[in-house]
Amino acid sequence: MKRRATVIYRQEGQILFVRKRRSKWNLPGGRIERDETPLQAALREMSEETGISLGELVYVTEYRENDVIHFLFEAQANAQKKPRPCNEIDRCRWIKPKDVAKRNVRSPIKTILKRCA
Numbered sequence: 001m002k003r004r005a006t007v008i009y010r011q012e013g014q015i016l017f018v019r020k021r022r023s024k025w026n027l028p029g030g031r032i033e034r035d036e037t038p039l040q041a042a043l044r045e046m047s048e049e050t051g052i053s054l055g056e057l058v059y060v061t062e063y064r065e066n067d068v069i070h071f072l073f074e075a076q077a078n079a080q081k082k083p084r085p086c087n088e089i090d091r092c093r094w095i096k097p098k099d100v101a102k103r104n105v106r107s108p109i110k111t112i113l114k115r116c117a
Contacts (some may be wrong), residue, residue: 002068003032005041007057008116009050011077014094015113018049018083021090025105027112029070038071050083050092058087060116065108072116 006029009016017025028049039057047053057073060089061100083092095103100110 003038004068004070004073004105005032005038005045006070007046008060008072008074008113009046009052009077009083011079012068012096014015014096015100016050016077016083017093017095017103018085018089019091019093023104025093025095025109027109032071034087039073042071042073048087049085049089051086052081054085063108064111065111068108070112072112074116097111103107112114 007028008027016028019025019026028046029042029048030045032038034043039059042057043054054075057075060067060074061073062071085092097113100113
């Protein structure tokens with residue numbers, strides 16, 4: 001079973017999404033490395049994908065999707081920290097939760113956000 005750390009990063013009623021080139025929108029996050037906790041992975045992935053180093057994240061829940069366990073964390077954005085696409089990420093975008101269904105967002109992410117509304 002794959003283990004993934006996923007971050008719901010909120011600012012003024014919107015959620016930060018990231019996208020690799022020619023991919024669907026996704027929440028920041030990624031695979032949990034060997035000898036890494038889900039929290040460490042979430043902090044690392046957020047920094048690697050958006051350039052934002054967070055001091056803390058709040059654990060929300062875990063969500064199972066087929067052969068993947070998402071460890072979900074949440075944080076409120078600091079207006080002074082602007083996300084920018086880094087590494088494999090091509091774009092960052094703030095999306096209102098009510099608009100997620102209209103966007104090209106990965107299906108499991110839509111389900112996760114409905115459960116964490």
